Amino acid sequence: MNMKHFFRRKSSCQVAKDRLKILLISDRVNCSPEMMELIKADITKVISKYMRIDTDHMEIEIQAKGNNKGGRNKTPSLIANIPILDLQKNAKMP
Template structure:
């Protein structure tokens, strides 16, 4: 991580957009925004043990999809995690 990146901050527009995404996703699956953020943090912590990832650009989404063999829709977790380096830290 560069020195300049250390002091950079997200613009308020980007923060508001991220919060709205989390709120909309959590509303769809009856999961609180706090729970979504905890899930995202835990996933990042585990994956970071094995590779360097861009946690600022990481996105998670929970949606309900039909699953073969089940009558109703089941929640499914999708994660978009940019990998910066495949070597461990």
């Protein structure tokens, strides 16, 4: 037996699975990274009308929801994590 096999971190099967999972999510949603940036900018603009948010640390991503259970009905969903700096209504972005 090849010693290299024992120390190999990831099998090629695992690599394939990981790549496919990410690939298929973007395939199914049909959404490019450029479009994600545009969505992010627009969300920032809208939320900023009402509160001050931390745009540097906000995250937006598309996730396949509930992928523990089988069935293709796991609709992808847009998850936004937006840290709030100040809840005051009329706080404006600098």
